Amino acid sequence: MSHRIGEQRSAGFWPLALVFTLFVVFLYGPMITIFVLSFQGPEGGLTFPLRGVSLHWFRKLAEGLGTVDIGAAFGRSLMLGAVVMAFTVVLSVLAGLAFRKRLKGGNALFFVTVASLIMPSIIVSLGIGLQFRLLDTGLKGALGAIGAEGLLENYGTALGLLTSALGAHLTWTLPFGLLIMFAVFNRFNPAYEEAARDLGATPWQSFLHVVLPLIGPSVVGIGMFGFTLSWDEIARTSQAIGDVNTLPLELQALTSTVTTPSIYALGTVTTVVSFAVMAIALGSAALLGRRSTRRR
Template sequence: MSEKRPRSFYVLAAVFALFVLFLYGPVITILILSFQGPQGGLTFPMNGFSVHWFEQLWQGAGLVDISIGLWNSLKLGLLVMVLTVVFSVMAGLAFRRRFRGSTLLFYTAIASLIMPSIIVSLGIALEFHIVDDTVMKIADAYDVEWLYDNYQTATGLFTSGLGAHLSWTLPFGLLIMFAVFNRFDKSYEEAARDLGATSWQTIRHVVLPMVAPSVVGVALFGFTLSWDELPRSSQAMGAANTLPIQLQALTTTVTTPMIYALGTVTTAISLLVIATALTTVFIVQKRRRRHGSDAGQGVV
């Protein structure tokens, strides 16, 4: 006889269901409304079912060219992802041993998490404005004409924008890699060195394969956090607009389900990145199990 579930189980299950609905309800609503018919509006009930608004989005009818913002966000997100992985892994390796100033450096690296994002963005923008003023003063002092003719601003997608996004993604990557390396068993590295492996070979063939799932997680954090970041982009991008900035502007001007279609497309891209990361982790773990099985058979 199975034990009957207490009433508290059903109460907690209902609360959890409401919580999940609260989290994903808006996404589901936007997904449904993006398939409104040509005469559909921004609210329920739906007026037909079609992909009309996706076609309009693709043609750019009635909107600014969102492909520019999409492409900017994609390029910036991929670069942020790569840099976040590289810096996080290097920092994780470096912090395995204490060194002078390590504690101060650690708290400095994660301090941006507790700062309001809009303030960080404004501070970065002001820093680059100071750079612009300094360059202009140098041009005035030394009468450098090519600076007057060619220099516009240091603020841009891959300068101030990149710095703003890294100030958001790097702390998460660092915390993940610090946690991973704090639990890492150094005996594997010692065994590799006993077998004649160099330091680089040990990192490449022993350390990195073992922490690969966590590295994929850092990459996922890096891209997704950059992909939908708005507050830190608002003041630091200069003339370049990312997709979240364009979306914010469109919410005040677009009165058709085309904005929902755009939201569905961007959500689909995020889900695709997540699926790619999970697939990569699955492949890495499968290869690791296969290599372990082959090694065990070789020993036998």
């Protein structure tokens, strides 16, 4: 049986299979290497061969890496990722609903939104940082003009995790969310909503009990994109974060100062968080997909 299956394969199968295998190794090889090296023993280094197997470097990571507060950076990244995920989901769904009807200037609005995807990330970050520094200058000038010396002394900067950094990340996550929602509603069957209205449902009831369950898997996917894209973003954060750092920025800085497998342990932890979010999202999407199928 296997011999007959092999005979059915075209002449180009094995070359393409080889190319695909090399691509997978190139894509996941570095990640697997970091995973393996992070579980070295106390005498382990940054390169092979592997010297023992233990959780030593994860314990060192928990103790801290010099003056860097990994726990605080981890918490900041989690919070920022969660907020970005929420904004991306809500704004993408609302925009998808709005664009189901012809909007005056809708095409221009769409192209302006997705234009940030083709802009260099560092330029976007610099622009947002400059905007907020100009805002700082304006606010300080206004406070000085009205004589609010106390407020002026306590005022630091508008740059921050949930201001400029949030805006920078949304320029990256929102276009993906919008494109997904446009594709979803492009193939959405309005007959389900019409049936709900015929049965007396209000527009809100129709959305909550009909539309949302049907688009639920896609909404979960948008949330996953929003969190994971924010979780490991560096370029758009670097000039717009203010005086604190997210975990990716701390990790980037540590690559030039930390010379032990602790840096690999940190990379493993951040990757595990990403995979955990993806697993939760895929599981939720599959569950919502089965529920919507049963309803139909």
